[in-house]
Amino acid sequence: MKIKISNPYYHILFWLVVVTILTLVFGRSWGSGLKAFYFISLLLPVVMGTSYFFNYYLVPEFLLKKKFVWFALYFFYTLIISLYLQMLVLTFAFVYLANFSWNGMDPNSADTILLAFVMYSIVFVGSFLVMMQQLAERQREIEYFKEEKEKMEKPFLELVSNRQLVRIPYEDIIYIESLSDYIRVHSAKQGKITSKVKISTLDEKLPEQFLRIHRSFIVNTVKITRFNANEVDLNGTQLNIGRSYKQQVSIYLKQ
Numbered sequence: 001m002k003i004k005i006s007n008p009y010y011h012i013l014f015w016l017v018v019v020t021i022l023t024l025v026f027g028r029s030w031g032s033g034l035k036a037f038y039f040i041s042l043l044l045p046v047v048m049g050t051s052y053f054f055n056y057y058l059v060p061e062f063l064l065k066k067k068f069v070w071f072a073l074y075f076f077y078t079l080i081i082s083l084y085l086q087m088l089v090l091t092f093a094f095v096y097l098a099n100f101s102w103n104g105m106d107p108n109s110a111d112t113i114l115l116a117f118v119m120y121s122i123v124f125v126g127s128f129l130v131m132m133q134q135l136a137e138r139q140r141e142i143e144y145f146k147e148e149k150e151k152m153e154k155p156f157l158e159l160v161s162n163r164q165l166v167r168i169p170y171e172d173i174i175y176i177e178s179l180s181d182y183i184r185v186h187s188a189k190q191g192k193i194t195s196k197v198k199i200s201t202l203d204e205k206l207p208e209q210f211l212r213i214h215r216s217f218i219v220n221t222v223k224i225t226r227f228n229a230n231e232v233d234l235n236g237t238q239l240n241i242g243r244s245y246k247q248q249v250s251i252y253l254k255q
């Protein structure tokens with residue numbers, strides 16, 4: 001299982017909160033919020049690097065695959081390297097922020113054990129948030145597959161056409177065309193069937209084998225014989241791919 005959070009705003013918000021909280025906490029002992037901010041800014045790359053390496057490499061590659069010995073070994077190496085980098089930050093702060101004076105150093109910032117505790121607290125909080133996000137994504141996937149299963153249990157599209165209930169098997173549908181508030185279903189066996197329903201409403205009800213390629217077209221991907229970046233061919237019928245749909249169509253058809 002690969003852990004991934006795709007939304008970059010989640011990361012930005014998380015680190016802004018971390019910087020703000022640490023600046024406020026260390027600002028009291030530094031006696032200067034600006035110096036505390038400079039110190040946290042120096043320490044932040046170490047904390048970020050440790051957090052991302054732990055949560056996006058060690059956990060998915062070793063812990064979740066039950067390679068506990070390797071996980072413990074690499075975690076130990078990570079701890080040593082992160083503490084070494086932390087000492088470099090302290091040295092830099094001693095030179096440039098405290099002007100070679102220990103009296104000018106924040107006593108909390110000079111406490112390597114406290115800094116290590118703070119750093120790994122952030123790492124584990126990030127790990128917890130990643131896991132919570134992952135659980136939410138898994139729940140959404142489960143709901144999606146349940147919906148798909150329910151759709152496929154009824155293997156036909158049910159519409160009202162000319163005041164009559166019409167059932168069109170999914171396997172017979174070639175494509176669906178939008179006519180403003182109406183749609184026209186092009187079926188291999190039943191021909192063209194018109195019904196008063198919006199294509200956007202229909203798009204949500206159809207199973208995954210149907211793909212919207214244009215604001216006016218939904219196609220049965222099983223019927224596609226050829227395609228390129230601009231159009232799909234449905235056994236001799238060419239339909240244009242809408243500009244705003246090109247990326248998702250390309251990703252879907254190249255799977």
